[in-house]
Amino acid sequence: MQRFKTIRRELETRLAEIQHRLEKISLDRRHVNQPLNADFEEQAVELENDQVLDALDGQIRAEVKQIEKTLARMDEGVYGECETCGDPIAKKRLEALPHASRCIACEEQFQQHPIR
Numbered sequence: 134m135q136r137f138k139t140i141r142r143e144l145e146t147r148l149a150e151i152q153h154r155l156e157k158i159s160l161d162r163r164h165v166n167q168p169l170n171a172d173f174e175e176q177a178v179e180l181e182n183d184q185v186l187d188a189l190d191g192q193i194r195a196e197v198k199q200i201e202k203t204l205a206r207m208d209e210g211v212y213g214e215c216e217t218c219g220d221p222i223a224k225k226r227l228e229a230l231p232h233a234s235r236c237i238a239c240e241e242q243f244q245q246h247p248i249r
Contacts, residue, residue, distance in 0.1 A: 136213075137207060137212055137213065137227070140227060144200050145204070148197065148201070148204075151193050151197060154193060155194070158189060158193070200232065202232070202234075203231060203232045203234075215234070215235050217235050217242075218239050220236050222234075223237065
């Protein structure tokens with residue numbers, strides 16, 4: 134959609150950035166550039182850091198899925214429409230939260246009664 138061209142460009146740029154970050158995290162977790170230290174205390178710290186990297190990896194992968202879903206909605210021509218009621222999502226909402234797939238009213242309803 135032409136009217137969401139700026140949002141799409143921003144999402145694609147963000148996606149490229151976080152995919153690069155994922156690659157770096159993957160290398161760091163595998164200790165490709167620097168093997169584990171021989172000192173056991175240092176190894177403990179490094180392994181603790183790996184746990185932090187694992188958490189970051191999970192968060193970043195969730196953001197990747199969110200961006201990919203948003204880009205797919207754009208490709209399908211349904212971006213900007215509430216996936217619940219079909220009404221348009223406010224432009225300001227999309228600018229602030231590009232991955233929003235529900236209008237504010239439906240999102241509030243969803244937050245009060247999430248599907249389990």
